Amino acid sequence: MLDVPIPKDMVHPMLMSVSYMAKYSTANDHLPCVVWSNILLAKIESEEPEDGIITDITTHPNDINVMPQTSEGATAVCLLSVLGIKANNLENHWNHFIDCQHIPLNVHIVQSSRLYLQVRILEHPTMAMFHSLLMDVSATWLDDQEGRCLLQKRQEARMRADDTEAKAVNEENARKAAETQQAADEQAKTEAEVKQHVAEAQSAADARA
CATH class of the missing domain: 1.20.5 (Single alpha-helices involved in coiled-coils or other helix-helix interfaces)
Structure with a gap:
């Protein structure tokens, strides 16, 4: 889970676009896996929210689930969800899955909100498997002049x-x-x-x- 900074000097900023890159690499794997990328907007009621959100996503024991623990006073809306399949490499070399997206949006951000890039990976890992996950995210904003x-x-x-x-x-x-x-x-x-x-x-x- 990556926290996307929301500008503090803007009044009710408008989220115009999100660009992200998620690169998941494995070695010694023999089965394909699912890489699930989500853009989440969480409404936190407290001024200094705990690092947590609530979603309706269930967790599988073999998931690599990079997200904060559930906490009270927070709800999340999924703005975008991208599902991808990562193939394996029978020669036990490193193989990579890269998900690069630029998503135009027009979302009004209210106070006490948090924006996240979440990556979930569903696979069947083994003791010999190696993992590497790289994530990068950026956003463009527009000031609400009327606000x-x-x-x-x-x-x-x-x-x-x-x-x-x-x-x-x-x-x-x-x-x-x-x-x-x-x-x-x-x-x-x-x-x-x-x-x-x-x-x-x-x-x-x-x-x-």
């Missing part, structure tokens, strides 16, 4: 909402500060009037005395 514009608009709307909320909070704090200051001023004025009345009363008492 990027929509995401930008959402971010701008969120920023405006945050600014409005911050402005309202500042205005409320300023209003409370003004009310507190006004209450303090009124209290100071009242205390000054009381002191003035006490002073006037004392002056009048002194005058009478």
